[in-house]
Amino acid sequence: MSVLEAFRDADGALSLGQIATRTGLTRSAAQRLVHTFRTLGYLTLAEDGRGFRLDLPILDLTHDYLRLNPLVRRASPILLDLRRNVRERVDLSLFDGQRMVYAARMQSKRETFFATLVGNSVPTTCTSGGWAVMAMLPPTEVDQILDQASLRPLTPRTLTDPQAIRDQVALAREAGHALALEQILMGEVALGVAIPDASGR
Numbered sequence: 451m452s453v454l455e456a457f458r459d460a461d462g463a464l465s466l467g468q469i470a471t472r473t474g475l476t477r478s479a480a481q482r483l484v485h486t487f488r489t490l491g492y493l494t495l496a497e498d499g500r501g502f503r504l505d506l507p508i509l510d511l512t513h514d515y516l517r518l519n520p521l522v523r524r525a526s527p528i529l530l531d532l533r534r535n536v537r538e539r540v541d542l543s544l545f546d547g548q549r550m551v552y553a554a555r556m557q558s559k560r561e562t563f564f565a566t567l568v569g570n571s572v573p574t575t576c577t578s579g580g581w582a583v584m585a586m587l588p589p590t591e592v593d594q595i596l597d598q599a600s601l602r603p604l605t606p607r608t609l610t611d612p613q614a615i616r617d618q619v620a621l622a623r624e625a626g627h628a629l630a631l632e633q634i635l636m637g638e639v640a641l642g643v644a645i646p647d648a649s650g651r
Contacts, residue, residue, distance in 0.1 A: 453483045454492065454504070463501030512569065521645070522553050529554055543579045546571070548599060550579045572634055575599045575615050576608050578642025581628035584619045586644050586651070592619060607632040 456464060456472035464472070470480040484502060487493040494505040516522050525542050533540040533556040543550040549571040574580035574595060584592045601610040609615050622628035628642040 453480065453487060454508070457504050463496035463498075463503045465501040469502070516553060516568070519553065525645070526554060529556055541579070543572075543577075545574070545580075545583045548574055548595065550574055550577055550583070573599065573604075575601060576604065576630070576633040578628040578630035578633075578640040579644070580642070581615070581618045581622045581630065582642040582644040585622035585628065586646060592616070604634050605632050605636050607636075609633065 452473040452475070453469060456469050466477060466480055466484060469475075469484060470477045473480060475483070484493060488495075488502070491505055491507045493502045495501075496503050521544075522542060529540050529542055540556045541552055542554040544553050550573075551571045552568055555568055555570075572580075574583065584595065587595075596612045596615060601612070602608075603610055609618065618628060618630075622642075626643070630638075630640045630642065632638055633640070
């Protein structure tokens with residue numbers, strides 16, 4: 451799996467040497483695994499013959515994950531209805547500790563290409579969805595997220611002070627939703643609401 455994960459944040463095809471470096475495997479072990487993944491269809495040779503890239507069966511796994519995820523399945527009709535009514539982008543993000551991962555994206559016409567992709571992730575600490583989620587977590591878990599976060603600014607307005615973020619989490623706890631202004635992209639105003647599970651988490 452580390453061979454497939456080596457492509458995370460890659461700018462293009464990866465050579466065998468790059469895959470070995472990114473995974474910490476020996477070159478011969480990386481070569482064997484790349485051969486196996488090519489046989490299974492998960493990797494293919496890049497068009498110019500220089501390196502490898504992920505291939506279509508990866509999307510089959512993504513499709514199956516989304517199709518079988520009960521939250522995504524149940525939320526989809528509601529998201530479509532909301533998108534129709536507000537005429538703005540509507541997302542469903544899944545909480546994964548330090549990041550919120552987009553599982554469904556109904557974009558507006560103004561979106562950039564990479565921002566529209568399912569699987570794109572953003573830091574929990576500077577998103578409306580992240581603040582809304584943290585508002586439902588115990589304070590010790592919020593502290594842990596903030597202690598481990600890189601807190602680097604993505605825009606001039608991104609909050610990087612832990613207390614300022616705690617203040618936004620407190621506002622979200624009080625209001626039942628979070629509002630983030632230009633935290634990820636300039637000009638973006640995002641409203642986030644957390645969806646608790648049956649146990650209230």
